[in-house]
Amino acid sequence: MTPDETMPVTSVWLTCQQPAREQRRGRYVAKTSTHPGKMLPHLAAHAINAYTAPGDLVFDPMCGAGTTLVEAMHLGRHAIGIDIEPQFTAIAAANVDLALTQAAFGTAKVITGDATQLLDLVPASAVGKVGLVLTSPPYGRGTHGIVKIAGTKVQKHNHLYGDREHGNLAYGGWTRLLEGFATILSASYQLLRPGGTVVITCRPVRRHRDDLIDLPGELLSIAQSVGLLPVQRCAAMLAAVRDGQIVHRANMFGLIAVRRSRADGIPVHLVAHEDVLVLRRC
């Protein structure tokens, strides 16, 4: 099977023309909002359309609420997803069930477990059969989550990735995240069929106001170190484009952080895209 030849080959993906909640409306169960760091459905769909064909097998070793699986199913692909947090795999399974009621052509299997051990978790029949690994790592122990204003106080909900007692790579710092991701990618390589694609979405992470960590660069080095060949580097928009102008969809925390930094003379910008690293197994 070859990828969809009708897809335009562009390096900027217009993946946020609709707000995220509208992309998910009716297609994802309400509890999906409790996952702190979901991939945009249109980003997942774009990658699946661009790099696989109907009937292909798509794999996400850190599947969270199951975005990769649901979008694969609606596009007639089959999918396997793993996440270490049972609370997230329960949501992913509910999203897969919902897709089945909506006449999605594909099927999906959700597995709870530590993806650093993924070869012990996935069915042996999947080894060498995966056409696309599509994934995004956590960038730290949480995100802004859901924000509520109570009087003068700002309260965050659903902003943490879960249990810090076991192997969740969201905890334990950069070294552990990068080492764990290397182990996951190395095992994922073995699931890929020859010529299969890996798509990693990520963005630089601002640790302190003037300290930007080049996570995409780090992940690219890791991917190359496990034998993957870089073939493309794209930008998936986190903002809309209207009449040639970028319309940002940044959250309140992003806006406040940028305003404060600028007031202090640090020329930071709002993040308007995710880096998309595209690599291939030879």
Ligand SMILES: C[S@@+](CC[C@H](N)C(=O)[O-])C[C@H]1O[C@@H](n2cnc3c(N)ncnc32)[C@H](O)[C@@H]1O
């Ligand atoms: C950025 S989120 C992925 C979100 C997902 N793409 C979605 O759309 O919902 C990263 C996920 O990695 C999971 N994770 C962290 N460490 C893991 C590990 N060792 N094995 C499997 N999953 C892990 C977290 O629980 C989290 O759900």
